[in-house]
Amino acid sequence: MDVELLAAPFNPLASLAAWQAGLRNGPAAIAAAEAHFIGRVRPVASDGAPLEALEIEHYPGMSERRIAAISQTLAHQHGVAAVLVRHRVGRIKPGEPIVVVAVAADRRGPALRCCQELLETLKHEAPFWKREWVNGCGQWVAGNTPL
């Protein structure tokens, strides 16, 4: 489980490259299937107004712990070899990456299913709260974007 919260902008492909390099030297070296997801900030708020920034508040300590636990549980359930999670916190500009999830497995089915379920579970089970900033005003987002 390679899990990290990031307070500054990051490059998802660089995170994936570093993760892949690590896998090559470990027991997941023979994982033939890799599924990735990258989420970015939309340029518009929920009400359609141009978004200045998205802010993500989290519960330090609990959020890292929850992400690690969710990753471990799902990796075990799906029988996958390795999981990567990178999640931004703080103020994020439109177009910037918020989240990267990657799963390495021996087969495409477990890799794809675990990646999707991990993403969905993070959205509902890790203590993150989004606030949309429009025209200098912040508005908490009530729930998640539809699937």
Next chain:
Amino acid sequence: MDVELLAAPFNPLASLAAWQAGLRNGPAAIAAAEAHFIGRVRPVASDGAPLEALEIEHYPGMSERRIAAISQTLAHQHGVAAVLVRHRVGRIKPGEPIVVVAVAADRRGPALRCCQELLETLKHEAPFWKREWVNGCGQWVAGNTPL
């Protein structure tokens, strides 16, 4: 639709980086969700023997056309903004990438579902044939690996 067959080893993350750079300047610039899949050659043949190489024969002309048609149809069905496909042909060594599929969309659901369906459809509807080389002998693979 950004589709290419490759006769030589390639770097999936470099393909993804080039694709992403192209998206930033086009109508898919605001696609907030990206799903990727990377498939690599397993180090063992179907019967468990150590694999020297996997060979992929294809039907030049038809394979490119099928992949483009499948990508376009599924992109339309799922309402996604952009699709990338890179597929190796020829002789591929264990651990080397065979296929990269990437989908950019406004929402995670279409991106993930289109990526998965595209991968599955390629496996069954594009004219590719795999041959496993073990101890200097080549054996055609009858079907696809289980999901």
Next chain:
Amino acid sequence: MTSGEVRVRLFAGLREEAGWQERSLVHQNGMTATAVWTLLNLGGTTPPATVRVAINHEFAALNTPLANGDEVAFLPPISGG
């Protein structure tokens, strides 16, 4: 954290409505998250159904008894990823 106390944390909209993010309360035997909510005048006698409780960084039930030194947090609806 001082033993004999319970630390209380609020996040996001709850934090802003209450106007504070962290408080300490004297621990009492059998004290629950619901009791803490009421004691701190967070609104009514029990948290709304959409609010979840965490004790020491794990989700917990409203009626779990709190121990000395516990950290209890009230979490508005999560919107992650």
Next chain:
Amino acid sequence: MTSGEVRVRLFAGLREEAGWQERSLVHQNGMTATAVWTLLNLGGTTPPATVRVAINHEFAALNTPLANGDEVAFLPPISGG
């Protein structure tokens, strides 16, 4: 491609069993992939159920009439990705 002919292509295992990968046949009115299969002695009077046919790079039915200049291919079971 010469008009008046049909080009035939085989792939993978089919190509190796037959010992050739490409042939040309004189086109005949109403000629189908099944007829081509029989004419070229590829095994029996019709391709096995697992073999698919492509005409001019598109999947096609066994009984589609071939036109002058068409390319017909017999495809063993696909194993891509």
